[in-house]
Amino acid sequence: MADETTLLPNPKDTLRRVFGFPDFRGVQGDVVNRVLAGRSTLAVMPTGAGKSLTYQLPAVMMEGTCIVISPLIALMHDQLRSARANGVRAATLTSADSDWRETMNTFRAGELDLLYVAPERASQPQFLDFLTSAPVALFAIDEAHCVSEWGHDFRPDYRGLRPLLDSFPDIPRLALTATADRHTRADILGQLGIPEDGLIVAGFDRPNIRYDIRHRDNPVKQITRLMEEHPGPGIVYAPTRRKVEELALKLAAATGRDVLPYHAGLPGDERAANQAAFVASEDMVMVATVAFGMGIDKPDVRFVAHAGIPKSIEAYYQETGRAGRDGDPSQAMMFWGAEDFVLARQRLAEVEGERQQGEKVRLDALAALVETPGCRRAVLLRHFDEDPPEQCGNCDNCIDPPKVVDATELARKLLSAVYRTGQSFGFGHIQKVLVGMEDDRVRQRGHDKLSVFGIVSREEAPMLQPLVRALKARGALIQTEHNGLALSGDARLILLGERPVSIAQPPPRSKSVRGKSGQEANPIGNPLFEALRALRRRMAEDSGVPPYVIFHDAVLREMALTQPSSLAEMGRISGVGQKKLDAYGTAFLEVIRQY
Known part of the structure; x- marks a missing residue:
């Protein structure tokens, strides 16, 4: 198979033409090249580093369909929209899809680049029979930490994937995760049959996120202040369903912003409607339990707040990673109380066997993050076996060092x-x-x-x-x-x-830390930028997709700055691929000409 890849187009040419990017970011190129060479890989890449591109790009270039195994229907549908917007032939095969017969026929005809399925379906014998009806190019296992009992979000159905993968011994496997410590990484490699030399670990650092941890005294007032500093979309995590609903009502009343609740106790249609409204919005705040977020690929979330402690550092890293996926400045704020740790340590007694010691280590690590008078980012990155500088300059303790x-x-x-x-x-x-x-x-x-x-x-x-x-x-x-x-x-x-x-020594109660990510990323008030956003909003409503599927904020900023006068000039902006240029370029040029 390695010899065949020499006949494939240059990956960077496809990257530019289909996705509109001039070059790979970080380890993306290393992962793509391994996949194109037919070599199985585990890629540990931070949220926002472009994990989905590492299988979408090969899927466009390789013969056959890439089967993407993903844990949540909402996540699949979110990625489906983005893939199709770039001209990638993609479909989902889930219990929520009414067109499943058409999807199966399209796959059998060899007319799909990507097919998204859940692990529950992928581990069934019937699915194996179905896959033998057309060529398969690649297996991509998203959120791969779910396969490990040592991972923070173990899903037993992931354990059933190995027989399916082994039935296609010549097809490469690409496992992807943002959160896996050394122990979990080793377990993923073993569980999915990926060789040890197939591990690629990108840095865990998200430099655009400012980490800020404060003692909780008046969460409504504290989160209201945070919302005033960040007019863009945000997520607030609360520990219980009751707290979610209570906070959503109080924050909406205090700020006048659109604030919606999300938790597993809400009716399914209300949950779906709230999630859809959040994904489509440019300023809404969602108050949720941790049931919300894994299925969200929304790039423009400007802040993530925790109204209590998360389950672990791994969970904290993943949840805060939902901020700033577009690379723009964002903030992660945690408000904690001593009672949070008291309850967490009481729950440890209910955990059985070896897992209890593992959970205790995780809780102690979280306590160290909360307690440290030093750099938050350094504590976080050392937990993932990195060797960061002593100071990052973009967390509360670095910006305003405590005594x-x-x-x-x-x-x-x-x-x-x-x-x-x-x-x-x-x-x-x-x-x-x-x-x-x-x-x-x-x-x-x-x-x-x-x-x-x-x-x-x-x-x-x-x-x-x-x-x-x-x-x-x-x-x-x-x-x-x-x-x-x-x-x-x-x-x-x-x-x-x-x-x-x-x-x-605790800071004064009313003190508000502002640092790099306190700056407003977008040129709000710039008439051209606002006009481009308004056009994007109308197009998104007409197409039934979130605004960021049309173009990210960074693309609109670049348009407002460079003011391209032709489609060729617009096509040179990062993030403007051929399909989007054909679909939207003329309309955006017309708005630019008016200014």
Whole structure:
């Protein structure tokens, strides 16, 4: 097969003609060349790095159909729209498709470049029989971390794919994921039968995303401020269905923006309608549980906010990765509370066997990200075995470095008070004992006679609450079923002076961090840019597709800046392929001429 690829056109020529890009980004070219040479590959590429192009481009060039195995119908349909807009012959074969007979006949006739299916269908024996009726060029397994029990989003149906792949031993396999640590990567290679030398890992860094993590005090006010700073589309993740609906109502009332809820408890048609409205919008905010997002390929999301902690660093990376897929400046904001970690550590007890230790390691890693007074991006990238610089210049701690306080002695005093009062009292009571505040309860319990009574000075007292949050996050303090505090984790080592404790002094409540990605990416107010957006909006409505399927914001910015006067000049703009130039070029040129 490697010899046959010499007869294929130059991949860069096809890239320019079909997709409108002058060159590959990052490792895209390496992956495409391996696929065209018939070599199986696992590509670990960050969200927004153009993973779908690594199979769409070969699918256009190779003989036969590329079978894309993808976990969500919404994701398939989103990618289907984008592929067809570029002139790629694509179809889906899902339970939601009424034209499935036509799709099967088109495949059998050899008239499809891409066929998207779910793992549930792909692992059935009947599907194998169907695939033997026409040439297959490539198997692309999207969201490949779902095949691994070590992955953060394990899907048992992915385990059933191996027999299908092995039935086509000469057909290359391309597994794609944005989130897989070293252990998960090794598992994916083994599960899908991809050789170790087939691993290509791009950097995990998303430099256009600013990471910002704050203690949660008034989430409605905090997220409202974030929405005021970012007029474009956004996603807010909330931990429960009730919180989703509550936040959606309050944020809509506070901002006057379109804000919709999304969670698994809503009727299916309402969920679908809300998702479609969000995908088509240029300024809507979706408040959702983590059920939302994996099926969204919307490039212009300007912020992702977490109103509570995510499940793990892997989940955080994937969820925040839904911001700024177009490469424009975007923000990832997390608002956390100590109670989030308390609940998460209580849930660990329900996890069985080896998975419990793995989940504990993940939670500890998330706590380290939240607690760090250093660069957030560095912590995140080190988790994925990278060696980043000490500072990124585009996270809250780099832009506005917090004052780091050595809280080891204060932590020993606090833990000692928790221990000596019997590990059954809440923070309020412990605080009174430590600062020497007498009340009836303190006296009745005899806690005013303890050696820890009044050992915290007035200067130290304001640090007690952030210290309790930090110790809860790292697991040195846990909450009992009656809301008391008890020692756990490395509390004994801290008490013995063998484990230091440093914490970041919390910033003033009203402070708002602005950095690189706080700048507005688009020239809002530029009459030509606004006119191009208006034309794009009308075309999208007429075609029944989201505006970004017509052209990304970056393309419109380039048009407004360079003001091409001919189709040939417009065709040189990155992102304007031949199909889009033929379909939309004349109308956009007409608007440009008016200015």
